[in-house]
Amino acid sequence: MRHVVPVLTVLGVIVAIWYAAAIGMNARWERDQAARAGETITWAEIVPRTMSQERPILPAPHQVGAGLWDGIAGQAVTSRRSLVWHGWVTLSATLAGFGVGTAAGMLLAVGIVHSRVMDQSVMPWAVASQTVPILAIAPMVIVVLASLGVKGLLPKAVISAWLSFFPVLVGMVAGLRSPDGMQLDLMRSWNASPSHVFWRLRLPSSLPWLFASLKVAIAAALVGTIVGELPAGATQGLGARLLSGSYYGQTVQIWAALFTAAILAAALVMLLGAVERLTLRRMGLAR
Template structure:
């Protein structure tokens, strides 16, 4: 219970601040409408109106909650109006991109640790790749892949993999280099081969670093997928919901999609954390 109370306190503070911001940002519309109609409003009238506007600048929490209920619970999951359906589309591309990024990151990290040439040549390029804004590269990736007949899930997965491989590279390089010199010397006295050194010492020592980087990578993969859905003019996925909401000024729809994306990200990070506890527990490590 003592761990839950701080979380609930933070959530309550966020909701209170959210309501206050919604009342402040939406009040100008209410005042303008009242001025046109020659009406005088009390503070209570203004606050009440800001909470029920159809297209507010900032939807109130209960409006977003009602939209989530309508599109998640009250809508059939297989319907294209359901956030569950759009969330599944985004999740599929995120999982594929996360897999691509993780495998690429692991392979690059192993090469960097075992090859000084790769350390000096590949690592700077890996760093440089993250300086390119994803909003700039996403349309190029989609156009190039579409020109060779590749469309659908794969272009979004490539963009997700682009964002997710870097945390894995950095984390695994640090983790594979984590063993102390004394441990490396001990393995050398046992005449351990390079493969035995990797499997018996370097890889087990890197596990905490790996899972820490995977938590960052899976969240980055979700961001990459949503960004990849925007320039493609997609009709499915959380990015498509954000795009269609911005086209028609449906701010409540936009915020509902944002909350759904946040919940999805939290679930993915929690899944990685659960896997971390299981794996490290099996290895006799405590986290």
């Protein structure tokens, strides 16, 4: 209970600030409408009206909640208006990109740890790859692949993999290098081969770092997928909902899609956390 109260307190403060901001930002529209009609409007009339505007500048929390409920439970999952359907489209590209990015990051990390040449050549390029804004890369990737006849899930997965491989690479390199000199000397004294050192010492030691980096990577992969849905004028996915909402001024739709993406990211991170606890517990690395 003592852990729940602070969380609820912070949540309550955020909701209160959100409502106050919604009233303040949406009040101007109500004043303008009243002025055009030659009427005067008081705060007692402004407040309830700002809570029920069709296209508010900042939707109130209950409006976003209603948009979420309608998009998730109020539509058939096969409907183009269903956030579940759009979420699945985004999730499929996210998982594909996350899988490719994770595999690439792990393979590069193993090569960097065991090869000084790769350490000095690949690692700087990997760092440099993350300095280019993803908003600049995404349109280029989509246009190039579209010219080759590749559309749909693959372009978004490529962008997702681009963002997700780097956290895995950095975390895996740190984890593989975490055994100290005494542990490595002990393995050498047992005449262990490099493969035994890797499988019996380096890889198990790297798992806490790996899972921490995977949580960052899965969130980055989701962001990459949504960014990949924006420049193509996509009609499927959460990015498409954001795009269509911005085109038609449907701010409630935009916020509902944003919260759906946040819920999806939180669920993926929680799932990885559960896998982490189970794996480390079975290996005796956690209680």
